[in-house]
Amino acid sequence: MTIGKRQFQLQIANCLLSIANKKVFRNSEFLSFIFSIQKNMRKKAKTALITGASSGIGMALAAELAAQNYNLILMARREELLADWAQFLQTEYVNITIKVVVSDVTQFEEHMAQVKEVASAFDTLDLVIANAGVGYNTIESHNTWEGTKEIFDVNLLGAIATIEAAKDFMLAQGYGHIVGISSMTSVRGIPQVSAYSASKAGLTTFLESMRTDLIDSKITVTDVHPGYVATPMTQENGKMPWLVSKEKAAQLIFKAIRRKKARLYFPWQMLFLNYLARILPNPIYDLAMRLLRKKIAAFRKNRN
16 A cells, blocks of 8 residues: 555654653653654544445536545445546645545455455545445336345445444444435335335435444434435436536535534435425325326426
C-alpha cells in the first residue's frame, strides 16, 4: 500500500517526538507542539470505504470525500474504470491515500473478507458507504427470476454483506459510520421496478433495525433515499422530474454524514410526493399508478 503525504507527515512528527524525548531536546512547549501535530493529523486522516465507486453516486462520493481529506478504499467490479478514477483523484488530492480493490459484492464471503482485510491494512475504518446497485425498468409480466435475483443479490444482499463486514470491524475499534444508499422507490411499490423497489425497501428496513441495535454504541447508521440522480443507471429513463446531478447528490449525502442524520431524502419535492404516497388509500394510489403506467408506456412508444 502506498503511503500518502499525510501519513508521511505523521511519521515525521513521530520522529520529531522521539528526538524531543531525548534529554538534550526535552522542552515542554516543544513537546506540546509535536503532540498537537500528531493529534491534528490523526483527526483529519479518516478512512472511508465505498462500493460501486467506479461510476455514478459512488464516483461522486469518492471525489467529495477526497476533498474532505478522507483516505479512500474504492471498491467496484470494473477494474479499469476504478483504477482510472482513483489515479485521477490521487493526482488531484496528493495528501490522501487511495486503495483500489476489485470486488463483486455478490460474491458474498469473498467480498466480506476483502472489506475486513483492507480495513485492517488501514488500521481504521471511519465510514462505509454501501452504494453498489443495479436497476432496470421491466414490465412485470416480462420479469424473470434471473433478473430479479441479480437485483436482490446486488442491492440487498451485497449491501448487507458490505455493512456486516464493516460493522464487525467498527464494533472492534469502538466507533464508525454506516451509510446505505436506498431509494425513494422504497416507500411504496411503483410500476415496472418491482424488484428494484423491493430490494431498496429491504435495505431500508435492515438499516433501521441495525440503527436501533447500535443506538447505544458509537456507530452511526444513515439511510439515504435519493430521488432521480443523473447517472449511467438512470440515463435510459428519459425526462425525469427534479433531476439532481451526482455531484450535488454527493454533497447532500456528505452533509448528512457530517450531521450524523438517521435518514436523508432528496430532493425535497420527491420527499413531499413520497409522503403523499404513504398516506393515500389503496384505491387512489392504484389509480395514480395506472396513470403512471400509461405515461411510461407512451414514452417508450414515442422513443422507439
